[in-house]
Amino acid sequence: MGVEQKLANMGVVTTTLENVVNWSRTGAMWPMLFGLACCAIEMMAAQASNYDMSRFGMELMRPSPRQSDLMIVAGRVSKKMGPVLRRLYDQMPEPKWVIAMGDCASCGGVFNNYAIYQGVDEVVPVDVYVAGCPPRPESLIHAVMTLHEKVKTEKFKDLAEKYG
């Protein structure tokens, strides 16, 4: 019979601010459209009604980096696209996360040559890697939910250190 019980009976929930903020971030995580190759087709399928990513609060693909928290790099990144990718990443407001979708974005995939970055982690820091060529929509949804688990454990202290 603590104060929580009493407050709960009155319709009040006590928690920490950290938990509320992290929960709200996972509840409306807006990914940025970054379709570079065939993975983008699976990304579109994941948003469409059959798989429907919006059930998990990740429905709004934003065409502008200013309005997004999450960058899904769907496809291979060529040496000339690298600076563009980095620029868009720098334009996203903090806190921000990156998913490397598919083998090409994760490690270069079959494109082991001079024109393609051997993993997008050479350009931007990556939080979740998705395997597959291309990954199925379930894999992408799983990746975003894995990221949500990560976001839920984040501390203000660490974010302050990370972003200054």
Add this chain to the structure above:
Amino acid sequence: MDNQLEPIVRKLQADFGATVEEFRGEAHLTVSTERIVATLEACRDQFGFELLSAQTAVDYWPKESPRFHIIYQLTSVTKNLSLTIHAPVNGSQPEVPTVSGVYDSANWREREIWDMFGIRFVGHPDMRRILNPPDADYFPLRKDYPLGYEEPQFSFNFDEIQLGKPNPKE
């Protein structure tokens, strides 16, 4: 060889010292790089080859010397003829006079050949890289350029390769 093509090839052979090879009815001429501009001008103005349908290069290293061949594929739309002209280029300082004054479409193709093979075109109006990043210091279609770009990362050499990778920060 085609009846219409035969006199053209013979004329080019006499005027520009071209050597001729024939394969399944198609002729290809080999001309020295000093005479390539004059040859193509003659082809365009006298023989009606109004289209440069392809221009590319081949690296025959280490089998042949000189190692590069620039290849000009000419087409005559009016006469329904096609002709291939080769120009061998030395590998130590590969330079060729530009034909962008003869065929405008050679402009970007010569930029691509410079980009991929590192063959400079003397007199070209805009000799920049066209496909690769402007600060690249390699010529990827040369035969001595490594075929793969990076050694594949397996469990036994994971750490070794990881050390060499760039690791971006926030």
